[in-house]
Amino acid sequence: MITASIKNLVLDASAASFLCMQGDQSELNRTLNSAQKKGIRIWTYAGEYADLLRWFKVEKQHGSPSEDLSVVSPLKKLEQLRPEIQWLSALTGDLQGNDDPDPIALALTRAATRLSGQAWIATADQSRVQRGVPFVAVEDLVIPGLRSQIRFIDLETQQDRIRTDLEEGIHRVLHHGRYVLGDEIDQLEAQLAEMSGAPHCICVSSGTDALLAALMAIELKPGDEVITSPFTFFSTAETIALLGGVPIYVDIDPETFNLDPGRIDAAISPRTRAIMPVSLYGQCAEMDEINAIARHHTLRVIEDAAQSFGASFHGRRSCALSDLACTSFFPAKPLGAYGDGGACFTQDASLANRLRQIRDHGQEGRYHHTTLGINGRLDTIQAAVLIAKLKIFPDETVARQRVADRYAELLADLAETGCITLPVVRSYNTSSWAQYTIRVADREGIQQRLAEQGIPSAVHYPAPLYDQPALLQSGQDCPESDRAAREVLSLPMHPYLDDATQLKIVQSLQEALASSAGIQPEAAAQEA
Numbered sequence: 001m002i003t004a005s006i007k008n009l010v011l012d013a014s015a016a017s018f019l020c021m022q023g024d025q026s027e028l029n030r031t032l033n034s035a036q037k038k039g040i041r042i043w044t045y046a047g048e049y050a051d052l053l054r055w056f057k058v059e060k061q062h063g064s065p066s067e068d069l070s071v072v073s074p075l076k077k078l079e080q081l082r083p084e085i086q087w088l089s090a091l092t093g094d095l096q097g098n099d100d101p102d103p104i105a106l107a108l109t110r111a112a113t114r115l116s117g118q119a120w121i122a123t124a125d126q127s128r129v130q131r132g133v134p135f136v137a138v139e140d141l142v143i144p145g146l147r148s149q150i151r152f153i154d155l156e157t158q159q160d161r162i163r164t165d166l167e168e169g170i171h172r173v174l175h176h177g178r179y180v181l182g183d184e185i186d187q188l189e190a191q192l193a194e195m196s197g198a199p200h201c202i203c204v205s206s207g208t209d210a211l212l213a214a215l216m217a218i219e220l221k222p223g224d225e226v227i228t229s230p231f232t233f234f235s236t237a238e239t240i241a242l243l244g245g246v247p248i249y250v251d252i253d254p255e256t257f258n259l260d261p262g263r264i265d266a267a268i269s270p271r272t273r274a275i276m277p278v279s280l281y282g283q284c285a286e287m288d289e290i291n292a293i294a295r296h297h298t299l300r301v302i303e304d305a306a307q308s309f310g311a312s313f314h315g316r317r318s319c320a321l322s323d324l325a326c327t328s329f330f331p332a333k334p335l336g337a338y339g340d341g342g343a344c345f346t347q348d349a350s351l352a353n354r355l356r357q358i359r360d361h362g363q364e365g366r367y368h369h370t371t372l373g374i375n376g377r378l379d380t381i382q383a384a385v386l387i388a389k390l391k392i393f394p395d396e397t398v399a400r401q402r403v404a405d406r407y408a409e410l411l412a413d414l415a416e417t418g419c420i421t422l423p424v425v426r427s428y429n430t431s432s433w434a435q436y437t438i439r440v441a442d443r444e445g446i447q448q449r450l451a452e453q454g455i456p457s458a459v460h461y462p463a464p465l466y467d468q469p470a471l472l473q474s475g476q477d478c479p480e481s482d483r484a485a486r487e488v489l490s491l492p493m494h495p496y497l498d499d500a501t502q503l504k505i506v507q508s509l510q511e512a513l514a515s516s517a518g519i520q521p522e523a524a525a526q527e528a
């Protein structure tokens with residue numbers, strides 16, 4: 001019977017109570033150790049807390065000498081025994097139309113179906129054992145082997161950490177009902193402004209809308225030129241082109257993948273209105289040099305900081321380094337929501353005011369539209385999610401740096417041989433490590449061999465923007481961007497990447513590179 005691969009194990013009240021009484025030397029606790037090692041998540045059901053207390057009282061009265069009678073609170077004991085146990089929320093649907101003789105068993109079964117991946121419910125209650133799967137008797141519990149999966153980013157572990165705040169925040173919004181521009185938006189904007197050091201923050205519906213609103217705020221007109229990098233996500237130039245502007249591409253610095261400021265002057269024309277540097281992979285562009293050029297030519301600077309919230313540059317923060325900056329809360333970004341979101345930052349109160357109007361149909365007051373805008377507001381529910389995530393963001397930023405340092409250490413020998421190039425962060429920068437991106441030759445082969453080993457990887461980005469069909473622009477000469485698009489490979493990067501997993505990633509990369517070298521005998525022969 002017990003062959004399926006499960007991802008979750010819920011202890012019902014009887015099993016949890018049994019665990020409290022039997023303690024850490026029990027068979028059940030050993031089983032849970034092995035479940036945890038296999039990456040199985042362990043839960044108790046919030047709807048059963050009263051039952052847990054009841055079971056616990058009964059067991060204590062009939063306790064045998066081996067049981068721990070000093071335990072007074074099963075909640076404390078559970079937390080102490082297995083701090084990884086999480087409360088699975090009870091929701092209204094768990095009870096609706098429920099006339100089961102054991103209504104809580106049915107509620108629990110329903111709650112377990114919300115979990116991602118298959119779940120078993122461990123029980124010490126014979127009547128529940130009789131119900132069969134998902135109920136499994138604690139004494140029959142054998143945890144099946146599950147090859148733990150390596151994730152490119154790990155939002156699940158992050159969610160486990162903030163579940164309480166998250167659920168409270170989302171439910172508060174459900175109940176107060178101000179789903180658009182609710183108090184959480186003001187609260188989030190104040191926190192983001194404070195964290196970045198930019199005086200004004202205006203939350204919007206995505207990173208793309210942040211860029212669009214910023215370009216609208218500086219009144220970009222058709223035919224106006226904006227200098228930017230071709231080696232970035234599509235939105236950077238898409239928003240310029242949407243307003244009829246013309247992206248003028250300047251090549252990147254091959255070490256940082258960011259705009260090479262030395263090439264900007266040559267790209268400036270009488271039509272140039274703004275420079276839009278991209279702080280790619282989490283490292284700020286050369287904002288001081290770019291600002292100086294812009295000042296000299298009276299241009300606006302908009303930092304595309306979609307990947308760099310949390311990064312620093314000469315001790316100042318990304319998003320507070322220029323007239324305007326835009327970030328993204330797409331779930332995969334360093335600070336991600338559970339859906340789309342973004343924010344504009346500015347030093348300038350009048351730009352801030354314009355941005356607030358633009359995100360809300362250009363309204364100055366209710367139904368009084370003084371300018372054309374967009375429907376670009378952030379949902380209050382997403383703000384609640386972000387407020388919960390912001391609490392752990394500084395700690396996650398430190399953890400990402402630790403992961404990056406460990407990669408640098410583990411990959412140093414490979415880099416020495418010249419078959420990969422590691423990311424370079426300038427001494428005056430700290431990266432928010434949106435991506436850990438290396439360069440390799442034979443990228444497709446390497447990616448495929450990594451995938452065979454269960455290691456996910458990604459390419460950010462496979463083509464410079466002037467090669468994208470929608471933005472096709474001939475006559476561009478950005479050889480470093482072309483080369484980067486052929487060579488870059490991003491490895492798994494998130495704050496919860498542990499040593500052992502990172503070692504496995506690095507070993508798989510080593511093997512992939514070795515066999516990649518092996519299948520090119522002609523090339524090797526030529527070199528010899």
Ligand SMILES: *Cc1c(COP(=O)(O)O)cnc(C)c1O
Nearest residue numbers: 206207208233235306328329330
């Ligand atoms: C993600 C990203 C965007 C767009 O942000 P969305 O929130 O997805 O609209 C823009 N620029 C860069 C560099 C990005 O990485």
